[in-house]
Amino acid sequence: MNFRQIIILLITCFVLVIFFNIPVEKAWLENRILVFNKNLIEEKEHMDLEDRRVMRWASSYTAMVTISEYIKKNQSEDVKVLVPPKEYYTKRMPGLILPEPVIAYYFTGLRTTTKDCEDVYEAKGCIIYRGDKFEYQPLANKEEVIKVLEAYEKN
């Protein structure tokens, strides 16, 4: 390697320092690349697949898993669950996100319905806020579904 190539190398390093100090490039480097080193240590301690699902999907996943496990223990597995609209549950639990029916089915195999679905009156259970928490409540017939929908509407 001749001295001219060393000069090119030094100039390249200098230009790279300037490049990574441009605000938008610096932000990209810090938020996408350097943060990786910090996250890697924690991530390596959570190599279990379920942990990784929870880390990625957060409350959207854990909520459905909790509902699904309760239903499997206490109800028939083939139950259609009426889930509340976003305004209803975010008012009571701001960080919560309940997934749309396809994603809920993908997460847990549970079939869900919402107030906008055609099969809403086929729901055999619902999620409703009682006391200071969300509960699962079985539904016997269409009239009970209507009552729950009204409760969601009252918000």
Added chain:
Amino acid sequence: MNFWGLLFLIITQFIAGRGILALLKIKLNPVQTFAVSMLSGVLTFSLIPMIIQLFYVPITKTNVFISLCVTSAVLGLVPIKNYDFKALKPGNIKFSMPYLYELLFMGLLVALIIPSAWRCFYFPVNARDVLSGPEALAEYAIKEHSISNSVFSVNLLESVPNLLKPPFVTDLQIIYKLFVHPFGSTWLIIVVISFLTFLYSILRERVHPVLTGFLMLFFMSIPEVYGYTYIVLWDYSNMIFFFLGIYFIYRYYDTKQFNIFLFCCLMFGFSTFIRLETIVFIGLIVPLMAFIMWKEKKTIPQIILNAALITGIPFMFYVVWVEIFVKYYLPLDLHVGTQIDFTPLTSYSEWIGRINAELVFGGLNIGLYGIFIYTFLAVLLIDAIFFRTFNKQAKFMLYCIGIIYFGLPILAYITPWFNITTAKRGLFKMFPSMILYMANSAMVMRLSQAIKKFEFPEVTQKNKVPKPATVHTVSTTGKKKKKKK
């Protein structure tokens, strides 16, 4: 993670892709051969679960395994006479150690891709469009041995578009979930690394390694594009294959080899298989193609044949998915005709305005694309004002950039699902062409030559053609004559 499964897939994908290159007698340098083989192999494999289902064969691990092996074997062995095995002899393998500044960039680029590779492996798929479509379909396809599965019996609400997209992601998720890892996903980093390797190699052919490194850094540091190197969606792969189509159609004009044209049609076909609306942009390439052929005094039938192939081959991918698979194999009633709307809510000019205001020159542009677009425009302006010269490939790339920029709003007339997010991702298709333009730009090429001249002045001196020496001879008239040697 099943390492042996991953190795199996990498090897068989390479064999399948290498076979396609050999079948069409595509000659590239070893690095490009490897990269394009991997890319072609991954896309070929992405067709397999769908093809299995077309023949009503259950999607099981055994059936998929056999199909992958047969595909690789057939594609790998059929063109066996076209392989240049002599190139593998030790004496013929030439390797030169990169210079230190090139190693610096290689190390930097590898360091930038490591977080993407880890995230592809570590995290499950997260994008809502994929979770509510291909990922759910893939998961239940493995359980129920069919892409047409119980996911379609759930309340679909707004998931329908995602469930009806071509099964590029679905099929690769099926394969990688079966053989590698329950989260699938690792195919994405294979595609990304192969593409970046190819891009590096073609830039390296044009400009000094230092400038190649900077161009690669510019490309990789586009914030939104970088995010898609580990978020499983369609757009990064769509960008890659559309660019490969553009690159090889340019090579066809350069070399006039029809086999390269066929390969370009295949790349466009793959690109259409990933996102169906790509066929609109392929259609917009036809006028340029026709013009170049007309200038080269090709006959009208030849022009029509090429136009038919470049649109027909991608269209076949569209037909197989929409008119055959969706219609006869999926439990949904969808007719493409009802999607075309010649009076969308937002007009063409309004969409151009929105794209400029929200994506290119304002709104979220810096957060999405960083300084990339501005850098490209600066290089373009300098070329236009100071150098006023554009080589053939530069002009070609500018046309292709224009196709995307002016072609995107046309999608609003084709599909009701076109929105600003679609446009945001659709603009990705411009970026590799922008990089290749910059590598061909007069400014960058002059800079490249200047760096080479500085680095190797003695080589530059030797390459200069010497001035002819002047010799004096005496004529018969006694007058001296000057004679040039």
